[in-house]
Amino acid sequence: MKDVKVSLCYLVLFLFSLSSAEDVKLVVKGVTSIATTDNNFICATLDWWYANKCDYGDCPWGQTGILNLDLSNKILTNAIKAFNPLRIRLGGSVEHQIVYQFGKQKKCPHFKKKEGGLFGFSTTSLPKKRWDEVHDFFNKIGVKLSFRLNALTGKKNSVEDKLNWVGNWNPKNAISLMKYTISKGYKIDSYELGNELCAEGIGARVDSVQYAKDITRLRHIVNLLYPDASRRHKVLGPGGFYGKEWFQSFLLNVAPGVVNGVTHHIYNLGASVDKDLINKIQDPYFLSQVAETFKSVAQAVKKFTPWAAPWVGEAGGAYNSGSKDLSHTFVNGFWYLDQLGMTSTLNHKVYCRQTLVGGNYGLLNTTTFIPNPDYYGALLWHRLMGSKVLSVSYEGSPFLRAYTHCSKNRPGVTVLLINMSNSTTFNISLVDDMNLNPILETLPGRVQNTMREEYHLTPKDGNIQSDIVLLNGTPLQLTKSVDIP
Numbered sequence: 080m081k082d083v084k085v086s087l088c089y090l091v092l093f094l095f096s097l098s099s100a101e102d103v104k105l106v107v108k109g110v111t112s113i114a115t116t117d118n119n120f121i122c123a124t125l126d127w128w129y130a131n132k133c134d135y136g137d138c139p140w141g142q143t144g145i146l147n148l149d150l151s152n153k154i155l156t157n158a159i160k161a162f163n164p165l166r167i168r169l170g171g172s173v174e175h176q177i178v179y180q181f182g183k184q185k186k187c188p189h190f191k192k193k194e195g196g197l198f199g200f201s202t203t204s205l206p207k208k209r210w211d212e213v214h215d216f217f218n219k220i221g222v223k224l225s226f227r228l229n230a231l232t233g234k235k236n237s238v239e240d241k242l243n244w245v246g247n248w249n250p251k252n253a254i255s256l257m258k259y260t261i262s263k264g265y266k267i268d269s270y271e272l273g274n275e276l277c278a279e280g281i282g283a284r285v286d287s288v289q290y291a292k293d294i295t296r297l298r299h300i301v302n303l304l305y306p307d308a309s310r311r312h313k314v315l316g317p318g319g320f321y322g323k324e325w326f327q328s329f330l331l332n333v334a335p336g337v338v339n340g341v342t343h344h345i346y347n348l349g350a351s352v353d354k355d356l357i358n359k360i361q362d363p364y365f366l367s368q369v370a371e372t373f374k375s376v377a378q379a380v381k382k383f384t385p386w387a388a389p390w391v392g393e394a395g396g397a398y399n400s401g402s403k404d405l406s407h408t409f410v411n412g413f414w415y416l417d418q419l420g421m422t423s424t425l426n427h428k429v430y431c432r433q434t435l436v437g438g439n440y441g442l443l444n445t446t447t448f449i450p451n452p453d454y455y456g457a458l459l460w461h462r463l464m465g466s467k468v469l470s471v472s473y474e475g476s477p478f479l480r481a482y483t484h485c486s487k488n489r490p491g492v493t494v495l496l497i498n499m500s501n502s503t504t505f506n507i508s509l510v511d512d513m514n515l516n517p518i519l520e521t522l523p524g525r526v527q528n529t530m531r532e533e534y535h536l537t538p539k540d541g542n543i544q545s546d547i548v549l550l551n552g553t554p555l556q557l558t559k560s561v562d563i564p
Contacts, residue, residue, distance in 0.1 A: 100504045103475045107483050108512045109492060112467035114426040119166040119223050120419075121461040123435035123442055124393055126171035129200075134399035135352045141445045143437035145169055146209055150216040154448040154561050155436065160220045161563040162461050166268070167217070168392065168431050170227025170318075173198050174274050175283060177229055180207045182255025198282050207259070214265040223268040225315065228253045230273030230293060231283060242284050244276070248293035250300055257304055269313035271342060271392065272297050277329065278322025287325045290317055291332035298337045313339035318392045320344050321372055323379070330383035340428065341380045342392030345369060348414060351397040351439065357405055357544075360396075360414045361499050363477045369418075373425040381426075388428040394418060395433035401440030407451045409538035409545050411440075413499055415453050419460055420482030420495055423468050432457065444546075450563070452538070452548035455555050458563070459534055463493045479505050 125148065128140045142149065149155070159165050176197055180187050187204040196202075217224055233249025260267060272294050275281035285293070294316045305311040314337065317329060321343045330341070347369040348359055359365045373389075380389045395401055396414050405411055415432070422430050432453070436443040442454040465487040471494070473481060478500035486493045498505060539547040539554060547554050555564055 099502060100506055101475055101479075102506045103473050103479060103508070105471055105473045105481055105483075105494070105507060105509045106512050107492060107494075107509060108470040112485070113470045114424055114468040115428075116423045116466045116468065117166075117428040118466050119164065119461075120423065120429055120464075120466070121162065121457050122166035122168060122225075122429050122431035123457070124168045124170070124431050124433045125435055126433070126437050127173045127177065128171065128437060132400070137400065137403050137439075139400050139403060139439045139445055140437050143434070143441070143445055145213070146203075146205070148436070150212055152448055154557065155443065156216075156220055157557075157562050158443055158448065158450055158454065159222065159435075161458055164221040164223050165435075165461075166223040166225070166429065166431070167435065168225040168227065168271070169213075170225075170271065170274055172274055172282065173200055173203075174227050175229050175231040176200055176202050178202060178204045178232075179210075179252050179256040180204050181259050182252060184252055184255070205256075210256070210259070211263070214260075214263070218266065224266065225269040225271055225313075226267060227271045227274055227318065228256075228297070230276060230285065230290075234285070242280055242282075244283050244285055245289070247289075248272075248296060250296060253297075254300060254304075257300070261304060267312050269315050269339065270297065270301065271315035271318050273316065273318055275319040275344060277317040277319035278325040279320070281319070287328035288332050291329050291337075295333060295337050315340040315342050315390065315392065318342045318344065321376055323375060326376070326379055327383060330379060333384065335384075335386055338384065338387050340390040340392075341376070341384065341387050342390045343372075343376055345372065345391055345394040345418070346396065346398035347372075348397040351399045351402045351406070353397070356397060356402055357410060360405065360410055361501075363417075363480065363499055366414065366417050366421075367477075370421055370425070373422055373427065377426050389426065390429040391418075391422055391427055391431060392429075393431050393433045395438070395440040397440070400438035401433075403439045404544065406438075406440040407444070407453075407546060408543070409452045409536075409548055410543040412453055412456050412536065412548075413497060416456050416460070416495065416497055417480055419457075420480065420497075423464075423484070424482065426468075449557060450555070451546060452536075455548055455550070456536065459536075460495075461487075463487055463534070464495070465493065476500060476503060476505070478503065 125145050128144050130141055132140045178184050187206050231244055232252055234244040234246045237243040237245045276283055276285040298314050301312055316338055376389045380387055397406055419430055434441045443450055465485040467485040469483040471481050471483040480497040482495040484493050535551050537549045539545040
C-alpha cells in the first residue's frame, strides 16, 4: 500500500492523568471491503413533538417540532448546509395522530393533550402552507428527505386487544399529499410507513402480515405516481423495534422490490433517567451487546429480502427524550461514534440520529441551535468516511475501538479510533495486511511512506460532560457570521 493518504479521526477521553501506555498494531485489510454504506449514511431526524411533551418532569422539546420549528434560523440553515447534503427523516410517535390538509381533508385541527388519545394527544394536521414552507427550506439548502406516513388511517382498535390495530390501511389522505408534492416538484427521497408498530409495538401495534399488505399497497401507489423508475421514491419499513418472529414474518410476506430499506430503531442505553447511564456510555462490554441485534437484522434482510438493505431508522441512545445531563455532551460521542462504526461494519446503509434538534439528544441545542459535540462527530464522519468498509483487527484492550473505511472522495484509508479508557493511552501503528509493512508509525510520531491528517476530538477542560468539543485543541465554535467553523 504505497502513497496512501491516511485520515485519522481520533476521539480521546481524558478523565485523570493517564498513567499507562499500550502499544497496539492495527492490521487493515485494504484490498476488499467487508460492507458498504450509502453515501449519505449520516441521517438526522425531526419529530412532531410539541413543547408540552415531557418525560420524568423534564420538557426538553421547546419549539422544535416540525409544525413549529423556526426554518428561518441561520444557524439551523448553516448546520444542515455543512453536510451538502444531509439526509433528514421527518416523523415520530405522534405521526399516527397527523392528517394532511390535502384532498377532502379541509379541517386543520391543532395538537392538544387528550386523555385516552394516542400518546396522550389529540389528532392534528399538517397544513398545506407548512408543507410548502418545509420544502422551500429543504430545497434551498439541499436535503435528502424521508417522510413517514400515518399508517393507522382506516384502522381501528381490536376489541380483544386495544394495543392491536386491525383493518386495511386507507391511503387516500396520503395519496392527496403525494399528488400535491409531485405537482409542486418537491423532492422526496423515500416514504416510510408507520412508526414503531412492529413486534410488541409502542402505543400501537399492527400484525406482521397485515403490515406487509399495507406497505405493498404503498409500493403500488408509489409505482403508479412515479412511472419513471429512475426517479421513483424508495419505500421504507417497518420503522420499529426489532422482534425476530415479527420481522421474519413481515419479510416473508413482502414480494421482491416492495421495500428498499428495512428500518429498525435502537435505544440500547435504556431510560434517560438511569443513574448508571454515564458508565454504560463508556463501557465497551455493554456497548457491544447491541451488536447481536444489528447482526440479526442484517442476516434476516439478507436471507428473506436480499434486494433490500437494513437501515437504523431512529436511534437516540437513551429513550424518553435523552438524558438532560449527558445526551448533548461530549461523553455521548462514545456511544454515537461507536454505533456508527458498528452498524456500518454490519452492512447497515443508513443511520438516523434522533434528533437533528429536539429533546436532550439533539445534534443541535434545542433553544439556540448551536451544535452539540455529536454534531461535529457526525460531520467529520460524513466528510471523511467513505462508503466502503474495511476490516481492521488488533489485539489489546477492549477500551480501544477501531473502525476503518476507504476515504471519502479521495484515495487512502480513514481510521476512527475511540479511546474509552480513563487511564491508558494507546500508541498505534497501522499495517496493511498485504505486505505487513508499517504504513503509519506510533501516534504521534514518525511516518513512513505516507501522509496523514489527524482530527483529535477532546472535551473542553477535560470535562466529559462539556457541551464544547475541541478539535486538535481548538474549541469548535460558530464564527461571528454563525457559520460552522
